[in-house]
Structures are given as C-alpha cells and as structure tokens.
Amino acid sequence: MNSVILIAGARLQAVLLLVFSAYMLLRGHNAPGGGFIGGLIAATGFVVYAIACGTADARKALRFDPGSIAGAGLGIALFAGLMAALWGDALFTGQWLFIGATEDDKGIPLSTVLIFDIGVYLVVLGAVLSIAFSLEEAV
Amino acid sequence: MDTSTPTRWITPAGLIPVAIAGGLFIWFAQMIPVIGGGDTLRYVWEWVPSLGVNVSIYIDGLSLTFALLITGIGALVMLYSARYLAGHVHQARFSLYLTSFMLAMIGLVISDNLLALFVFWELTTITSYLLIGFSHDTAKARRSALQALMMTGVGGLALLAGIILIGTTAGTFEMSEINAMDGVLKDSVMYLPIVLLVLAGAFTKSAQMPFHFWLPNAMAAPTPVSAYLHSATMVKAGVYLMARTHPSLAGTDFWLWTLTIFGAVTMVFASIMALRQTDLKLALAYTTLMALGALTLLLGNESGYTITAAATFLVVHSLYKAALFLVVGILDAQTGTRDANSLFGLARALPITATAAAIAAFSMAGFPPFLGFIGKELKYAGAIAVASEPIFVAGAVLISSALMVAIAGIVSFRPFWSKSGTPIPNVKEAPWPMLVGPVVLAILGAFFGIFPETLATTLVNPTVAAIIGNAEPAKELKLWAGVNLPLFLSIATFVLGFTIYYYKQKLRGILIGMTTRGPSFDNGWDKLMAGIASGSKALTRTIQTGVLYHYMIVTFGTALAVLAVTLWFRSTGIPAMGVPQVELWDWLVFLLVLLGAVLTLITNSRITAIAGLGVVGIGMAMIFILYSAPDVAITQLLVETLVVVLFAAAALKLPHLTPEPLSRRWLDALIAIGLGVVTTVILLKVTTGPIDRELTTFFETSSWPEAFGQNIVNVILVDFRALDTFGEIAVVLIAAISIFALLKAKPEEEK
Numbered sequence: 001m002n003s004v005i006l007i008a009g010a011r012l013q014a015v016l017l018l019v020f021s022a023y024m025l026l027r028g029h030n031a032p033g034g035g036f037i038g039g040l041i042a043a044t045g046f047v048v049y050a051i052a053c054g055t056a057d058a059r060k061a062l063r064f065d066p067g068s069i070a071g072a073g074l075g076i077a078l079f080a081g082l083m084a085a086l087w088g089d090a091l092f093t094g095q096w097l098f099i100g101a102t103e104d105d106k107g108i109p110l111s112t113v114l115i116f117d118i119g120v121y122l123v124v125l126g127a128v129l130s131i132a133f134s135l136e137e138a139v
Numbered sequence: 140m141d142t143s144t145p146t147r148w149i150t151p152a153g154l155i156p157v158a159i160a161g162g163l164f165i166w167f168a169q170m171i172p173v174i175g176g177g178d179t180l181r182y183v184w185e186w187v188p189s190l191g192v193n194v195s196i197y198i199d200g201l202s203l204t205f206a207l208l209i210t211g212i213g214a215l216v217m218l219y220s221a222r223y224l225a226g227h228v229h230q231a232r233f234s235l236y237l238t239s240f241m242l243a244m245i246g247l248v249i250s251d252n253l254l255a256l257f258v259f260w261e262l263t264t265i266t267s268y269l270l271i272g273f274s275h276d277t278a279k280a281r282r283s284a285l286q287a288l289m290m291t292g293v294g295g296l297a298l299l300a301g302i303i304l305i306g307t308t309a310g311t312f313e314m315s316e317i318n319a320m321d322g323v324l325k326d327s328v329m330y331l332p333i334v335l336l337v338l339a340g341a342f343t344k345s346a347q348m349p350f351h352f353w354l355p356n357a358m359a360a361p362t363p364v365s366a367y368l369h370s371a372t373m374v375k376a377g378v379y380l381m382a383r384t385h386p387s388l389a390g391t392d393f394w395l396w397t398l399t400i401f402g403a404v405t406m407v408f409a410s411i412m413a414l415r416q417t418d419l420k421l422a423l424a425y426t427t428l429m430a431l432g433a434l435t436l437l438l439g440n441e442s443g444y445t446i447t448a449a450a451t452f453l454v455v456h457s458l459y460k461a462a463l464f465l466v467v468g469i470l471d472a473q474t475g476t477r478d479a480n481s482l483f484g485l486a487r488a489l490p491i492t493a494t495a496a497a498i499a500a501f502s503m504a505g506f507p508p509f510l511g512f513i514g515k516e517l518k519y520a521g522a523i524a525v526a527s528e529p530i531f532v533a534g535a536v537l538i539s540s541a542l543m544v545a546i547a548g549i550v551s552f553r554p555f556w557s558k559s560g561t562p563i564p565n566v567k568e569a570p571w572p573m574l575v576g577p578v579v580l581a582i583l584g585a586f587f588g589i590f591p592e593t594l595a596t597t598l599v600n601p602t603v604a605a606i607i608g609n610a611e612p613a614k615e616l617k618l619w620a621g622v623n624l625p626l627f628l629s630i631a632t633f634v635l636g637f638t639i640y641y642y643k644q645k646l647r648g649i650l651i652g653m654t655t656r657g658p659s660f661d662n663g664w665d666k667l668m669a670g671i672a673s674g675s676k677a678l679t680r681t682i683q684t685g686v687l688y689h690y691m692i693v694t695f696g697t698a699l700a701v702l703a704v705t706l707w708f709r710s711t712g713i714p715a716m717g718v719p720q721v722e723l724w725d726w727l728v729f730l731l732v733l734l735g736a737v738l739t740l741i742t743n744s745r746i747t748a749i750a751g752l753g754v755v756g757i758g759m760a761m762i763f764i765l766y767s768a769p770d771v772a773i774t775q776l777l778v779e780t781l782v783v784v785l786f787a788a789a790a791l792k793l794p795h796l797t798p799e800p801l802s803r804r805w806l807d808a809l810i811a812i813g814l815g816v817v818t819t820v821i822l823l824k825v826t827t828g829p830i831d832r833e834l835t836t837f838f839e840t841s842s843w844p845e846a847f848g849q850n851i852v853n854v855i856l857v858d859f860r861a862l863d864t865f866g867e868i869a870v871v872l873i874a875a876i877s878i879f880a881l882l883k884a885k886p887e888e889e890k
Contacts, residue, residue, distance in 0.1 A: 028850060028853045028857075029847070029848040029849070029850055029853055029854065029857075030848055030849040030850050031849070031850055032769040032770045032773055032850065032852075033770075033773075033850070033853070034770070034850070034852075034853040034856060034857070035856075035857070036774060036856070037770065037773050037774055037777065040774065040777035040778065040781065041777060043781065044777060044780060044781060047781065047784055047785075051784070051788075066875075067875070067876065067879065070871075070872045070875055071872065073868070073872075074868060074869060074872050077864075077865055077868060078865065081861060081862070081865060091862070092861040092862050092865070094846060094847075094857075094858045094861075096847060109847060111847070113846070113848075113857045113858050113861075116857050116861055116864075116865075117853075117857045119868070120856075120857070120864060120868050123868040123871055123872055124868070124871060126872075126875070127871045127872055127874065127875035128781060128875075130875040130876075130878075130879050131785065131874075131875050131878045131879070132781070132784075132785055132788075134878070134879050134882040134883060135785055135788055135789055135878075135882060136788045137882075138882040138883075
C-alpha cells in the first residue's frame with residue numbers, strides 16, 4: 001500500500017501505541033493491563049506500521065528479529081522466576097523491593113514480578129510479530 | 140586400530156578413565172573387610188521426599204561383588220582401550236561413553252531405592268546404545284545399537300511398571316526394607332504381575348531367549364565394549380536384578396519354573412549356537428548368553444548350593460570371559476581377522492597372549508585347578524539340588540558345559556597351538572597396556588582356583604547371604620570335594636567336550652544348515668519394525684488428512700459427542716429457562732453477535748466473513764466489559780483486532796469462497812447447533828447451582844497483602860500462578876516458531 005496519509009498516520013499511531021503499551025505494562029499490577037495486554041498493544045503498533053510501510057521497514061524499525069525478542073522474553077521470565085532462589089524461596093515466588101518506603105507510602109515498588117511481566121510482554125510482542133511479518137511476507 | 144606402529148597412547152582421554160575406575164576399585168576394595176565380616180552399609184539422602192524417592196546407597200555382598208567386577212574389569216578394559224583406540228578420532232568420546240557407563244552401572248548396583256535403580260538401569264541402556272553405535276558410519280552398527288536400545292528399553296518400561304507395583308504394594312521403594320518385610324510381595328495379589336514385569340526387564344537386559352538376539356548383534360561395538368558391557372557387566376544387570384529381588388520374589392513355583400525353563404533353554408540354545416560361529420567374537424557372545432542362561436537357571440532356586448554356584452559362576456565368568464574377549468581383540472588388532480578358519484599356530488608370535496588365553500580357556504572349560512572347575516562342580520551340585528527337575532537341569536548343564544569345553548578349544552587352543560593351517564606371518568605381540576587386562580584376569584582365575592577360600596570369604600559368602608539370607612550358609616568352595624556325582628559329571632563333560640571339539644567342523648556344517656532353514660529371530664525383528672512403521676504410516680494417513688476442514692469436523696464433533704453423552708448420563712432434568720432480566724444494552728450486544736455470526740455464514744467473500752467473525756469477537760468483549768472483566772475484555776479486543784488484520788493479509792490472496800454442497804453444510808449445521816445447545820445447557824446448569832467462591836475469596840483477600848497488587852487477574856498471572864503463565868508463554872513462543880517454520884518452508888515443488 002502506498003498511501004501517504006496512511007504512512008504518516010501509521011507512524012504517529014505506532015509511536016502512541018508503543019508508549020501506551022509501556023503504560024499498560026507498568027500499571028498492570030493494580031489496574032487493567034499487564035504484560036500480555038501490553039505486548040498485544042505493542043504488536044498492534046508494529047503491525048499497523050508494517051501494513052503502511054511494508055514489513056521490511058517494520059523489521060528495520062523493530063531492530064531485532066521478532067523470534068529473538070520472544071526468546072529473550074522467555075529467558076527473562078525464567079530468570080525472574082529463578083531469582084526467587086536467591087532468597088531461598090520456592091521458584092517463581094515474587095520478590096519485592098520498596099525504594100523510599102515510609103509508614104504510609106510504599107515508595108517505588110520494584111519486583112521480580114515486574115521483570116516476569118516484562119518477559120511476558122516481550123514473548124507476546126515477538127511471537128505475534130513473528131507470525132504477522134512472516135504471514136505478510138508469504139502472501 | 141593398527142597397533143604395530145607406535146602411537147602416542149598416553150593421553151588424558153585414554154588414561155583419566157583408568158584413574159577413575161582404578162580409584163573406585165580401591166575405594167570399594169577397602170570395604171571388603173566390613174562386608175566380608177557380614178555387615179552392610181547404608182547411606183540415605185532424601186531427594187524427592189513427596190514421592191518417596193531417595194538417593195540411598197546400600198552395599199552388601201551382592202553390591203560389592205558387582206561393584207568390584209565393574210570397577211576392576213573396568214580399569215583393565217579402559218587401560219586396554221587407551222592403547223586399542225589410541226589415535227582414533229573419537230577416542231575422547233569413547234572414553235566419555237565408557238566412563239559414563241561405568242558410573243551408571245555402579246549406581247545401579249549400589250542404589251537401594253528402586254526408582255534410583257531404574258534411572259541408572261536406563262542410563263546403562265543409553266550408554267550401551269551409544270557404545271554399540273560407536274562406529275556410527277556403518278549401517279550395521281546403527282541397526283544393532285537401535286535394536287539393543289529398543290529391546291532393553293521395552294524391558295526397562297516393564298521394569299518401571301513392576302517397580303511402581305512393588306512400591307505401592309510394599310509402601311516403600313527401598314529394596315533393603317522390602318526384603319526385610321517377610322513375604323510382603325509374595326502374599327500380595329499383585330505378586331504375579333510384579334514378577335512378570337520385573338522378569339521382563341531382567342530377561343531383556345540379560346538377553347534370555349527369546350529376547351536374546353540383540354546381544355550377538357551388539358558385537359558391532361569395539362571389542363573392549365563387548366568385553367566390558369556385553370559380557371562382564373551390563374548384561375549381568377538383569378541377573379543382578381533377579382538376585383536383588385530374590386528374597387522378596389523367589390520361593391514360589393512360578394518363579395522357580397520360569398527361571399529354570401528360560402535359563403535352561405537359553406543356556407542350551409546359546410551353547411549350540413556358539414559352536415556354529417566362525418567369528419571368534421560372535422562365538423564368545425553366544426557363550427556369554429549361555430552364562431546368562433546358567434545364572435538365571437541357578438537363581439530360580441533357593442538352596443545354598445545353587446546360590447553359591449550362581450555367585451561363584453558370576454565371578455568366574457566375568458574373569459575368564461572378559462579376558463577372552465580382550466584376547467580376541469588382540470588377535471583382531473594384530474592379524475586383522477577374527478575368523479576361526481584362518482587363525483592357526485600363533486603361539487610363537489603372540490606368546491603372552493597365548494598364555495593368557497590358555498589360562499582363561501582352562502577356567503572356561505572348567506579344568507582343575509582353575510576357578511572355572513569349582514564353578515562347574517558347584518553348578519552340578521546346584522543342578523542336583525534343584526527342587527524341580529534335577530535330571531532335566533543337570534542334563535542341560537552337562538550339554539552346555541561340554542559345549543563350553545569345545546568352544547574354549549576353538550577360541551583359545553586352535554588360533555594359538557593348532558597346526559592344521561599356516562600361521563599368518565609377521566604378527567607382533569600386542570603392546571603391554573593391551574596385555575595387562577587378559578593376563579591379570581586369567582591369573583586371577585587361576586589364583587582363586589588354587590586358593591578358593593580367599594574368594595569365598597571375601598565375596599561369595601556375603602553375596603550368598605545377601606540373596607538367601609543366613610538361613611542356609613554358603614557352600615564351601617574347594618577344588619577336591621571327594622568322589623561324588625558332580626565329579627563324574629565333570630568327567631563326562633570333558634569326554635563329551637573333546638568329542639564335540641574333534642567333530643566340530645561336521646557339527647558346524649549341520650548347525651549352519653539347520654539355522655539357515657529355521658526361523659530367524661533377527662529377521663522377525665526386522666519384520667516387526669517394518670510392520671510398526673507401515674502401521675503407523677497407515678494410521679497417520681487416516682487421521683492426518685492434511686485438510687483443515689476434516690480436523691475441525693473431528694475436533695468439534697468429538698467435543699459435541701463427549702459433552703452430550705456426559706450430559707445425558709450425568710445430569711437430569713431440563714434447566715429452568717426464561718427471559719432474563721437484563722438491560723437494553725445487553726440485548727443490543729446480543730443482537731450484534733447474532734448478526735455477525737449470520738453474516739459470516741451467508742457471505743461468499745472471505746474478507747466479509749472475517750469481519751463478521753470480528754464483530755462476534757467484539758460483541759464478546761463488550762459482554763466482558765458490561766460484566767466488569769476489563770482485563771479479559773481488553774485482551775479479547777486486541778486479539779480480535781490482530782486476528783482480523785492477520786487473516787485479512789492472507790485472505791487478500793486467496794480465491795473466493797465457493798459454496799459448499801448443501802449436504803455437507805447440513806453436517807456442519809448439526810455440529811454447530813448441537814455444540815451451541817449443549818454448551819448453553821451446561822452453562823445454565825452450572826449457574827443454577829451454588830457457586831463455590833473459595834478461590835475468589837482467597838484471591839480477593841490475599842492479593843494485596845501478599846502480592847501487593849490490586850488487579851487480581853494480573854496478580855494471578857504473574858505471581859500466584861506464575862509457573863502456569865511461564866508455561867503458556869513458552870507455548871506462545873513454540874506456536875510462533877511453528878507458524879514461522881510453516882510459512883518459511885515452502886513445499887518442494889515451489890522451490
């Protein structure tokens with residue numbers, strides 16, 4: 001497809017979707033969202049971009065091979081799960097760190113659960129794009 | 140494997156295994172005083188306590204005898220291999236396999252926990268597979284390796300089933316505890332299945348008729364492997380298992396008869412087959428089978444004579460047979476042939492080899508004063524003591540022992556001392572690392588023959604005690620037991636043996652004629668394998684048509700059938716129905732879904748159909764939103780969007796939908812409507828009953844305090860059930876890879 005309007009719109013939309021996906025990923029623990037949804041939104045962004053500008057450009061914009069992204073995501077999720085062993089807990093037990101926590105405020109919560117969710121995000125993003133790109137290239 | 144040219148053989152790959160085996164031998168040897176004194180050692184570490192799986196080591200006379208044979212012969216064989224395979228491209232790989240095998244075999248004989256024993260059992264099967272297939276560039280080696288793997292693997296599965304039955308019957312997997320419980324297995328209703336399954340494992344591993352044919356084929360492995368795995372150690376794992384379970388399983392008529400018949404048939408069959416062979420290695424392989432048969436036969440009984448005979452013969456056989464295999468390896472390496480018809484008078488060229496071969500052969504033939512003589516006398520004494528059919532058993536022992544005399548002559552006398560042919564010229568004696576093994580093993584056979592009480596007190600008596608307890612003391616090992624029936628039988632053996640040796644060519648001719656006309660187990664195996672392959676091909680062609688439509692029909696049809704049948708039998712009454720009291724919004728969404736579905740059904744355009752399906756999906760998402768499940772709704776919405784986009788990309792290139800014949804659509808309609816109705820009924824039934832809120836309450840109350848999250852869905856996904864999610868994303872990745880591979884791999888004709 002060679003539509004200037006679509007290309008211009010898709011670029012903007014892809015960026016917005018990517019930012020939105022990060023937002024959905026991070027808020028997931030307390031509000032609707034999370035790694036799965038975030039990954040799907042990010043994938044939608046790239047799919048839109050691929051439809052407008054072609055898969056070659058989309059692959060370039062992604063920088064990494066989608067399959068590698070998915071694989072890395074699985075590795076990160078596993079790593080997050082295994083980290084629990086460092087604290088002597090059962091595997092996949094969430095570990096939390098509250099930076100600057102006070103009596104009333106939890107501060108900035110960091111956790112292996114978040115790392116795990118980032119892994120999920122990457123797997124979903126990579127897997128969907130791997131399918132989408134090769135499907136579009138095949139037809 | 141030319142050893143005449145000097146090769147650098149002092150390499151880490153060659154000598155590290157020798158050090159490991161030697162070290163372990165010393166470690167086990169220092170236990171002799173303790174075990175010989177009648178004690179046993181036991182160490183336990185809990186491994187999977189919830190399943191009762193322990194890493195427990197139990198060392199009694201039986202374990203120690205095996206461990207010493209494994210490590211002692213192992214050290215000698217590894218020294219031999221270091222020289223035999225020096226300079227081989229894959230020598231390091233060979234050493235790794237052989238050392239792994241040795242460690243697995245040690246694990247097998249010292250494990251008390253049956254499940255651990257099973258793991259080691261399988262490890263020996265796998266390492267044996269790797270070693271038989273070591274020369275993997277020949278089709279014969281690959282076939283033999285696979286055959287051995289399948290045969291022993293099938294037996295291994297049976298053994299696993301037997302072990303689980305033992306564990307559930309006895310309440311523990313620790314063999315020492317089970318053996319201590321008097322009659323816990325024998326009096327159980329599961330006794331027969333247990334014995335059948337355990338024996339299936341033991342008989343395949345120890346190559347009893349009719350599972351024997353993999354063992355001669357396993358001679359495709361390098362000779363040190365044949366000497367070590369397929370003669371001295373691995374094939375004795377089955378014997379070990381029968382001995383280990385003997386206290387709990389033996390003593391019934393069934394055990395007695397099964398072991399006696401299988402053992403006797405194997406013993407006689409194998410010794411006759413051994414005479415037929417001209418390949419010295421194959422002849423030895425069949426004599427190994429004979430020994431395994433004899434051990435099985437002896438273990439069928441409970442009397443002191445037979446068990447002492449078994450324990451002694453186990454040691455005797457390992458010593459002389461490993462020595463003879465190594466001798467044949469030397470002959471092969473130095474002359475380039477193992478054919479009995481082309482090896483003559485090599486004693487002058489190979490003096491040390493010839494001497495070792497002679498001593499080992501004397502032991503094998505059972506001449507005094509070698510250990511083999513004592514072994515044979517005990518076998519006769521044991522055979523006479525056999526409760527069932529002493530004449531049958533003693534006759535079988537007589538025939539096979541006589542044949543052993545003849546074969547000992549063929550393997551060790553003829554190649555070295557016979558003058559009936561010209562010796563191969565320019566043969567040099569083997570280098571010393573290859574001579575140590577045969578010489579040491581042969582001398583040990585002679586030493587124990589002259590001083591039998593050294594063997595009796597250190598190994599045989601504790602082994603007998605481990606098998607039949609202290610109820611009946613082990614019989615004394617002595618060279619001169621007086622003028623008795625075993626002595627007369629021994630003399631008869633020698634007479635018969637020499638006669639067979641004298642007429643061996645004629646007999647071999649008759650045997651070859653008989654075996655080529657008779658049915659062949661090996662061909663039967665090939666037919667079985669071909670049958671399995673063609674059967675599964677036919678099955679695959681029927682089930683996997685490759686047409687997506689068929690898969691859908693089968694999948695949904697099966698779902699419908701299963702649900703409908705369950706509903707019919709497990710539930711009564713028609714659920715209450717009525718017009719639900721819901722908002723106008725709900726009705727609108729319902730209408731939207733219905734319209735989308737109808738659109739999908741009636742259109743001839745793929746794009747329209749996909750859009751129609753998308754409408755259905757979005758309608759579902761709206762229902763999720765209306766009933767406050769935003770996470771599910773968002774996911775559903777995104778997935779629907781992506782699916783429509785992806786399908787659209789593909790659908791653009793596909794031809795228009797052609798209307799299906801009406802008859803086929805009736806079937807579709809039937810399945811679709813049926814599934815819809817059944818699902819609706821089930822949902823109605825489910826919602827009329829009280830809903831168990833236990834899980835919901837748990838997640839509601841513990842999500843925030845324990846996992847610091849307010850979004851329960853996400854908390855479940857990433858924290859409470861993170862392992863499930865991990866499995867799911869792994870599936871997502873696998874699906875992506877599969878689709879990628881499908882799309883990238885074009886069919887052959889398109890290339």
